[in-house]
Amino acid sequence: MKKCRVSNEKGLTLVEVLAAIVILGILFVGIMTIFPQMTLFNEKTEAKLDTMNLARLEMAAITDQEKWHKLILAAPTDPLTNVPDYLKETKIIEEMAKLNYTESARPHPEGIIRFEKTDGYLYEADIYLECETFLDSASSAGSCEETERNKLYKVHVKILKESVPGSGNYTLSSETFSYITYKAINAPPASTGGG
Numbered sequence: 001m002k003k004c005r006v007s008n009e010k011g012l013t014l015v016e017v018l019a020a021i022v023i024l025g026i027l028f029v030g031i032m033t034i035f036p037q038m039t040l041f042n043e044k045t046e047a048k049l050d051t052m053n054l055a056r057l058e059m060a061a062i063t064d065q066e067k068w069h070k071l072i073l074a075a076p077t078d079p080l081t082n083v084p085d086y087l088k089e090t091k092i093i094e095e096m097a098k099l100n101y102t103e104s105a106r107p108h109p110e111g112i113i114r115f116e117k118t119d120g121y122l123y124e125a126d127i128y129l130e131c132e133t134f135l136d137s138a139s140s141a142g143s144c145e146e147t148e149r150n151k152l153y154k155v156h157v158k159i160l161k162e163s164v165p166g167s168g169n170y171t172l173s174s175e176t177f178s179y180i181t182y183k184a185i186n187a188p189p190a191s192t193g194g195g
Contacts, residue, residue: 047161047173048174051121051159051161051173054123054159055157055174055175055176056176058123058157059155059157059178061099062099062127062178062180063178063179063180063181068180068181068182089129092113093113096115096125096127100119101117101125102115102116102117108126111128112126112127112129113129114126121160121161121173122160122162123157123160124157124160125155125156125157125158126155126157127153127154127180128153128154128156129153130153130154131152131153132153132179150181150182151182152180152181152182153179153182154177154179155177156176157176157177157178158174158175159174160172160173161173
């Protein structure tokens with residue numbers, strides 16, 4: 001009687017082990033390249049969110065209604081219509097100087113005053129001199145007539161980041177739009193001096 005010897009060796013051969021290591025190495029390298037890209041993407045997103053918040057804060061400071069209401073109360077009025085003298089370039093420049101903005105030396109389109117300031121970023125603020133209609137709840141149509149007491153002036157704020165520090169080359173990082181609501185309000189009556 002002959003005995004058949006059945007070889008039943010359990011385990012992996014050296015070739016199988018090496019193949020598994022190579023496959024796992026390829027997968028590991030592929031996964032590891034994703035992490036730096038995710039970190040870079042997160043940094044860019046965080047920087048974008050920061051500049052978006054800066055743009056919103058700047059816009060809030062520029063379009064602050066109290067500033068323009070005080071200005072309109074102090075503005076001379078037309079004696080025939082009793083309507084205040086509306087936004088003029090000199091008034092806008094004065095108000096923007098209070099926010100540390102200077103009028104830009106770079107050319108800008110007609111009907112727009114461009115202001116700049118640098119504070120880690122380059123801030124550009126364009127104020128449009130053309131009035132846009134103010135739609136109130138009482139009517140469906142607004143007006144920019146001289147006698148109209150409510151007007152809108154568009155403001156465009158851009159936050160630019162220097163691409164390479166010290167290069168003077170800037171790229172747009174964030175921007176926002178809003179309006180200066182130039183709304184006439186009645187001045188309090190002048191008090192009369194009594195005895």
